[in-house]
Amino acid sequence: MDWKLPKSRIVGTKQTLRALKDGIAKKVYIAKDADINIVSSIVNMAKQCNVEIVYIDDMEELGRLCSIDVNAAAACLVND
Template sequence: MADERLLSSRKKTVGAKQTLKALERGQAKTVYVAKDADRFVVEPIIQLCSVKGVPIIQVDTMQSLGKACRIEVGCAVAAIVE
């Protein structure tokens, strides 16, 4: 299961596009990446995290990351922005 901070966070991004925007704006504090997500989706986000110094937490499945974000479908990437 994903980190408790993501579950309790009031401000977060869900999905690759929103997370990438938050990273570019310097708003993302921690990024969560599903291990079973497509590499071409998550690789640009992982690279930007390493450039910006944002910690990445690996989550086992997209389904568990989606549940942590309180959505009904899987999620490749999410971030805490508060």
């Protein structure tokens, strides 16, 4: 992909889960190769909150989309 996530984003599994619990996440991104034990709670919470889930091919690509130099298992867009 050649696009980037906007600056109103949160990167990381703990932070994404917190954003979902706080009701500020509007779209969740999950890397397909992330450990299911790590991201399952995010997927479940997103479904409960009716937040769209977008799957990205791998953690390296998700990190790149977030403009960070490390891999990312999860990220989300948040309300401004």
